[in-house]
Amino acid sequence: MAKARAVFESEAALCAAFIARLPEGWTAYPETAGFDILLVRDVDGAQIGVEAKMTLNAKVLLQAVDGIYSGRGGERCGPDFRAALVPSGAAGVELKTVASYLGVAVIVMTSEAEREAEEKAFAEKYGLPYRRAHSNDKPWFAPELPEIGGYIWREIWADHCPAERCKVPAYVPDVVAGASGPSQLSxxxxxxxxxxxxxxxxxxxxxxxxxxxxxxxxxxxxxxxxxxxxxxxxxxxxxxxxxxxxxxxxxxxxxxxxxxxxxxxxxxxxxxxxxxxxxx
Structure with a gap:
């Protein structure tokens, strides 16, 4: 069975779906520090700068790595990790390899429509019990976010070890992540x-x-x-x-x-x- 491509109406819808499925222990700051989403790990303040696009391309990779090197004799503040968020099925193998070389994790997000289509297909092929088990176990996005300790996640998540982390606002911005011309809570x-x-x-x-x-x-x-x-x-x-x-x-x-x-x-x-x- 061919894998369906996740469908989202816009980058804002993609970001909203991703934020809604975040695991406990992470706080999402929309349109913060120049990223569509700045994720902050509550326990230690580790950050992930996320740029979202409807397809993995050179533009989103450039946005994701922006500011890693200031070119002025020192590093600017930045997140520990960097990521590109795209719909499932929208990331080619070649660019995913390039992203890996750049130290950018590619997060692929499954949509409700894709999940429903897969559940229907499994229900027809294997029956209802198998469909439910498959639905409950499958994550909404991959890869998983980096955890404290261990080294398995380091194969995907490159730690850029910034001299200083991004400044986080005192309040989580009430703005739409990934929106065109967003209003920022500076x-x-x-x-x-x-x-x-x-x-x-x-x-x-x-x-x-x-x-x-x-x-x-x-x-x-x-x-x-x-x-x-x-x-x-x-x-x-x-x-x-x-x-x-x-x-x-x-x-x-x-x-x-x-x-x-x-x-x-x-x-x-x-x-x-x-x-x-x-x-x-």
């Missing part, structure tokens, strides 16, 4: 969300708020996200106010729930407002 955006939350809760923000959060207010004024209020040194929402609650609803809620952990101190606020003329 460090700047997390800080911007905090400013938006302060502005919503208090009705204004101050110079001290921007210093406390660690973000430059000049861009906010230039983009008219904020405007000067009647009180010197404080700002209110501008006519083109930034609305990150819509762009990142899950992350916005998470950061808002942690407000007491990062909020500016009220004592410092009162002191700043009192000394405002001296600051300006």
């Amino acid at each position: 460090e700047w955006k997390i800080k911007a969300i905090k400013i938006c939350i302060i502005l919503e809760r208090r009705g204004f923000v101050t110079i001290a708020d921007f210093k406390k959060i660690g973000i430059d207010r000049k861009r906010w004024l230039d983009m008219r996200w904020i405007s000067h209020s009647e009180e010197r040194g404080s700002y209110i929402a501008g006519r083109s106010a930034l609305n990150l609650r819509v762009a990142h609803p899950v992350n916005f809620g998470q950061i808002e729930a942690d407000f007491d952990k990062w909020k500016p101190g009220e004592v410092e606020l009162k002191a700043e407002l009192k000394a405002m003329p001296a600051l300006l």
Whole structure:
């Protein structure tokens, strides 16, 4: 029986199916550190940078190895392992060999449609009990992710031993992995969300708020996200106010729930407002 090719509507659907089938102990950060998916092993922080494509080609391999060598006398930060994620049946032997030479593991993902077709074929040929056993034992993707200890996985997973691992955001991004032109949850955006939350809760923000959060207010004024209020040194929402609650609803809620952990101190606020003329 010829092997069917896995069918996915898009790279985003491929990534979603892969993330849904991850084993316990791994956290997926969509659109992080320049990868479609940055996988982080919870127990020790080991990382896998994953690039997804509908077929294994030279482009996805170049994306997967991007940044291994900076060419400037040292290595940039990067993941421990690198991988290309493709549908089952979409990886040729030649390019899989090239990927191996580059230190890129090729993960092939089975689709629901392919699994159903195989189950139907086995049911017709061997009967229902065999079909169920086959379905339960077969993994959704291969190869398995690298484990701690042992050396069997090293035949497939090349450890690039980066000088520094990729910086992981404080919150798992609520974005779609593999989407075209994705919105990323950058460090700047997390800080911007905090400013938006302060502005919503208090009705204004101050110079001290921007210093406390660690973000430059000049861009906010230039983009008219904020405007000067009647009180010197404080700002209110501008006519083109930034609305990150819509762009990142899950992350916005998470950061808002942690407000007491990062909020500016009220004592410092009162002191700043009192000394405002001296600051300006």
